Amino acid sequence: MDKFQEFKNTIGPLRVFENEPLSRHTYFKIGGPARLFFEAKTSEDFRHALTLATKLGIPYVVLGMGANVLVSDNGFDGIVIKNKVDEVKLVGIKGTLGKDGKSIKSAVVWASSGTLMNRLARFTIDEGLEGLEFLLSVPGTVGGGIKINAHFEVEKDEFIGNKLLTATVFDPKTQQIKTYKQDYFEFSYDYSKLQQTREIVLDATFRLDVASNKEALWQVAMNNVKRRNDEQPIGVACSGCIFQNITPQEAIRLQTPHLTTSTGYIIESMGLKGKRIGGAEISPHHANFILNTENATASDVLELIKIIKEKAKEKYDLNLKEEIFLIGNF
Secondary structure (H helix, E strand, O other), X not given: OOHHHHHHHHHOOOOEEXXXXXXXXXXXXXXXXXXXXXXXXXXHHHHHHHHHHHHHOOOEEEEOOOOOEEEOOOOEEEEEEEEOOOOEEEEEEEEOOOOOOOOEEEEEEEEEOOOEHHHHHHHHHHOOEEOOHHHOOOOOEHHHHHHHOOEOOHHHOOEHHHHEEEEEEEEOOOOEEEEEXXXXXXXXXXXXXXXXHOOEEEEEEXXXXXXXXXXXXXXXXXXXXXHHHXXXXXXXXXXXXXXXXXXXXXXXXXXXXXXXXXXXXXXXXXXXXXXXXXXXXXOOOOOOOEEEOOOOOHHHHHHHHHHXXXXXXXXXXXXXXXXXXXXXXX
């Protein structure tokens, strides 16, 4: 029995699918098949699948909602574990609970790594807790959000990592499960240490302050949603921003308008809005998005990425860095 068949038999033959098209599981709607595909819907299933795949020495990737990824047209010759472990709850408060509850100063919220960041945001706002409301309508899951240090307005220091208290991770090197405090992750813009260690988030806790006005908190969150909908393409397959923004130092060197660090501005200034390769198009609405407008392939997207990077280097001496992760054989 080969190792793939052993994985399938151990997890359950009817629960593991062969040659599942990954285009069904990414925001880009792009990607060839996974050799094996398994949806983990409980914490036990998720941990078991990770441990078993590691023990058997089978290549695997964990997929949340499929944001911020581009899957090869050839798919992935391994196991894709889709994390559907979705749970969030209040687990602690700090302060003395009075009759009106106003003496509570902060609270701790626990979330499994497959929880949608949008759901986490809604839960915390409903509980009257501030600090993660900027995640409302942001695609992806808590695990992926911690890996990339999900953010909204960088200038306002709105990063998910800022509110992290602890996270429990699976270490594929040792097959051990460990819990770390916030400083372990070395968060920065679009970065956490997990991108190097390849540890996988299982669950996390966040410490949040009690808001003085829950209705005002909802209004702030909805204003953010409206702004995103106004500024970004909606209703079309894409994978979020393709590139990280440029640095403030680069903005000063280039004297961008109002010293904007927007890579969308850089791409637009090079006249690339609306450029197409095959079924992929640089968004006419926001140039840091590439759209799948007509059965685009991963090769189409990569060709546009190559053109953007070459022109940015030639015109501005910029080395643009992708914000998306590649899955499969490129």
